[in-house]
Amino acid sequence: MTDATTPRDLTSLIKAYDVRGVVPDEFNPEVARAIAAALADVVILPEHDAGKGRPTVVIGHDMRASGPALVAAFADGLAVRGVDAILIGLCSTDGLYHASGALDLPGAMFTASHNPAKYNGIKMCRSGARPVSEISGLAQVRDLTATYLDGEIPVSDVLGTGSEREMLRAYAEFLRGLVDLSGIRQLRVVVDAGNGMGGYTVPAVLEDGAGLPRLPLEIIPLYFELDGTFPNHEANPLEPKNLVDLQAAVVAHGADIGIAFDGDADRCFVIDENGDPVSPSAITALVGLREVEREIAAGRVPTVIHNLIVSQVVPDLIKAAGGRTVRTRVGHSFIKAQMAENDAVFGGEHSAHYYFRDFFFADTGMLAAMHVLSALGSTDASLSRLAEAYSPYAASGEINSRVDDVAAARGRVVRAFVDDAVAGPVTKDELDGVTISHWDAQPRWWFNLRASNTEPLLRLNVEAADQDVMERIRDQVLALVRSADAAGGPV
Numbered sequence: 001m002t003d004a005t006t007p008r009d010l011t012s013l014i015k016a017y018d019v020r021g022v023v024p025d026e027f028n029p030e031v032a033r034a035i036a037a038a039l040a041d042v043v044i045l046p047e048h049d050a051g052k053g054r055p056t057v058v059i060g061h062d063m064r065a066s067g068p069a070l071v072a073a074f075a076d077g078l079a080v081r082g083v084d085a086i087l088i089g090l091c092s093t094d095g096l097y098h099a100s101g102a103l104d105l106p107g108a109m110f111t112a113s114h115n116p117a118k119y120n121g122i123k124m125c126r127s128g129a130r131p132v133s134e135i136s137g138l139a140q141v142r143d144l145t146a147t148y149l150d151g152e153i154p155v156s157d158v159l160g161t162g163s164e165r166e167m168l169r170a171y172a173e174f175l176r177g178l179v180d181l182s183g184i185r186q187l188r189v190v191v192d193a194g195n196g197m198g199g200y201t202v203p204a205v206l207e208d209g210a211g212l213p214r215l216p217l218e219i220i221p222l223y224f225e226l227d228g229t230f231p232n233h234e235a236n237p238l239e240p241k242n243l244v245d246l247q248a249a250v251v252a253h254g255a256d257i258g259i260a261f262d263g264d265a266d267r268c269f270v271i272d273e274n275g276d277p278v279s280p281s282a283i284t285a286l287v288g289l290r291e292v293e294r295e296i297a298a299g300r301v302p303t304v305i306h307n308l309i310v311s312q313v314v315p316d317l318i319k320a321a322g323g324r325t326v327r328t329r330v331g332h333s334f335i336k337a338q339m340a341e342n343d344a345v346f347g348g349e350h351s352a353h354y355y356f357r358d359f360f361f362a363d364t365g366m367l368a369a370m371h372v373l374s375a376l377g378s379t380d381a382s383l384s385r386l387a388e389a390y391s392p393y394a395a396s397g398e399i400n401s402r403v404d405d406v407a408a409a410r411g412r413v414v415r416a417f418v419d420d421a422v423a424g425p426v427t428k429d430e431l432d433g434v435t436i437s438h439w440d441a442q443p444r445w446w447f448n449l450r451a452s453n454t455e456p457l458l459r460l461n462v463e464a465a466d467q468d469v470m471e472r473i474r475d476q477v478l479a480l481v482r483s484a485d486a487a488g489g490p491v
Contacts, residue, residue, distance in 0.1 A: 008150070014142035016134040016453075017333050020112050020121030023066045027120055029073035030149070036077025036108075037153045038144035039124060043137045044083050044106055047126065054160075056084040058099045060091035060167075061110035062197050062264050064228035066120045070110055074122070075162050082156030088167045090226070092197040092265035094364035097129040098171045101360035104128060111197075111264040114236035117229045129360035130340070133333040168201075169210040176205065178358055179370040181215045184377025188255040190271075192222040192246040194235030198261030198365075199224030205366055206373075217373070220253050222246060235263035238351060240277075247275035257376060257383050259369050267352040268365035270372055272383040281311035282390035284348025287371045288314060291346040291356075292323040305338045305347035305355070307331075308432055308448055309461050312439060313392055314348065329432040330450070336361055350398075350461075394470040396462040401481045406451045409458055410434060412480045413449055433459075443469045447477055 013021040019035060021027035040055070048055040057078055061067035075085040088099055093109050100107035104127050112119035124132040124141075132138050189206070193199035199221070203209030206217055222245060223232045233242045237260035250258040250271050258271030270278040288304045295302035302323045306314045307330045315325040326342055328334045332355075335347045339361040347355035354368035355361060376383050403409045410433075417436050418428050427437045433450020445464035452459060458481055464470035 008146065010142050010146050014138060014145065016138070017131070017331070018121055018123045018138075020115065020119060022118050023070075023120045027070070029069050031145070032070045032073040032122075033077035033080075034145045034148040034153065035122065035141065036074040037081050037148055038141045039108070039132075040078055040081035040083045042140045042144060043124075043126065043132060044078075045081070047106075052104075054084050055082065056086060056105050058086045058088060058096070058103055058105045058107045058165075059110070060088045060096040060099065060107070062092070062112075062228070063090065063195070063200075063226035064110075064112065064117070064120050067110045067228075070120060074108060074110070075160075077153065079160035079162065080153050080155050081160070082158050083160045085160065085162045087162060087164045089164070090197070090200055091167065091171075092201045092366070093123055094266050094359070094362065094366060095167065095171045095197075095201060096123070097125065097360060097362040097364070098174055099167045100125050100127060100129040101362070102167075102170060102174065109264070113264045113266070114234065114238070114262045116234065125362075129362040131333055131336050135333070168204050169212070171201070172204045172210040172212055175364075175367055175370060176212065178356075178367060179374050181206075181217070181370060181374055181377065182213070184216055184374060185380075186216045186218065187257065187373060187377050188218045188220065188253060189373070190220045190222060190246060190249045190253055190255045190258045191224075192237075192243075192249070192258070192260040193224050193265075194237070194242065194261065194263065195223045195225055195227040195230050195232060196235040196261060196263035197226070197265040199226055201265055201366055202261075205370075216377070220249065220255065222249055230263075235261075237262055237267070237269040243269065243271065243277060246271055247277075251275045257373070259372075261365055266363050266365050268354075268369045269352050270369075270383075272387060274384055276384065278383065278387045279311070279391060279395070280348065280350050280352040281314060281395070282387050283352070283368065283372060284310055284354070285314050285317050285390040286375055286387070287354060287368055288318050288323070288346050288348060289321055290371055290375065292318055292321050295345050296322050302346075303342045303344040305335055305342065305344045307335065307349045308435060309350040309398070310348060311391075311393055311395060311463055312446065313390060317390070327431070332363060335363075392465075394464050394467040396460065396470060396474045399460045399474070399478065400452075401458050401460065401478065402456060403458055403481060404456070406456055406458055409481045409483075410449060410451070412483065413477055416476075416480055445469050445473045447473060449477065449481070 096109035109123040260269040435448045437446035447462040462474045
């Protein structure tokens with residue numbers, strides 16, 4: 001039965017791609033148990049192949065204190081519906097994806113990623129780490145969860161069982177089999193785990209914590225202690241303030257590179273030897289080219305997926321190297337769908353999610369970091385010099401504006417740049433928001449303006465061949481978005 005804290009409208013908890021909410025007000029063991037039962041009925045049992053034994057889900061959790069109790073309740077909800085659970089304990093999100101792929105089982109990862117300590121959530125996948133999203137079952141899971149919270153969960157004739165399994169060494173071995181770092185030059189690497197799961201996985205993969213041979217890496221740890229209260233800074237490297245400690249440490253230690261992971265370690269951010277961030281677009285190009293070269297050497301025509309916010313350098317370089325690119329909307333479910341549909345070797349997002357065909361088409365920050373370490377360790381050049389080739393254009397970064405009327409603000413921009421053609425001939429597409437491009441003529445620039453799904457915000461990204469043009473286009477668009485009659489302003 002429900003209690004006073006159990007939500008009836010679950011749309012704020014069970015979202016388009018995952019479950020995420022405040023513990024215990026929105027997300028508590030009772031809710032976790034109901035979600036598990038609903039997942040069993042909507043996804044696990046209908047898709048189970050009886051020839052593969054009993055229906056089973058592999059479950060992991062991050063370092064948040066609320067994780068173990070939520071996992072126990074979730075496993076109980078599966079058991080009630082006749083589904084077994086394999087508990088792998090502490091892991092990163094990509095560690096859970098590895099377990100799902102290696103064991104060929106559906107999975108559930110208890111994490112709220114980079115969100116503050118009061119949150120927790122679940123990222124769910126089908127066997128082989130295939131995503132469960134709103135358009136592929138999560139909406140039905142949400143509806144059935146609400147039904148179970150308002151009533152009773154039916155009990156299966158045969159209850160599910162639980163068992164435990166260690167997967168950390170297998171995860172580390174799998175990644176080392178994809179990128180061989182044993183022959184690179186010695187590198188000094190500062191890693192900021194932000195008290196998140198990178199503090200658990202880095203010693204296993206990049207050091208000898210899982211019993212594997214040592215690599216030519218000197219790892220300087222920063223905030224490796226697992227602590228879901230995040231006592232040092234939020235585990236969200238997308239925010240520049242959360243990179244300050246890493247930047248200072250790289251310079252202080254004379255390191256070759258700095259790497260920051262988010263809370264569940266499925267994203268990685270890179271800092272060069274001068275303490276300057278290397279953009280995720282540059283990392284997408286660098287890693288994408290490595291994968292393209294490998295595919296071409298094997299006689300295959302490679303495809304790389306990128307979202308529409310990634311720098312133009314990505315398609316420019318991938319196509320020049322003989323690869324094919326596919327542009328997609330922002331959001332991991334779109335990337336993963338396109339990865340599988342196109343048998344893409346690699347995919348990258350501006351948010352530092354990196355996807356690999358050889359990693360079950362899933363995202364993994366650790367594998368991306370290993371590619372960067374391999375590229376850097378295979379040359380005598382510094383990271384700043386190496387990254388220059390992948391960062392030729394000027395970008396604004398994402399700029400958010402709060403507006404009273406999102407549609408009206410967008411309309412002003414379209415009228416000015418397209419209908420009235422203030423900048424000359426342009427192209428326009430509406431794959432995700434509106435993208436207006438002048439890239440095929442001089443001066444070269446493009447921008448994307450898209451609305452937030454949850455707030456009255458417009459998000460602007462601008463790129464140009466040089467800084468002056470980027471700033472001019474940026475300022476023109478922002479002036480239209482934030483015009484006085486719209487009461488617009490920065491966030």
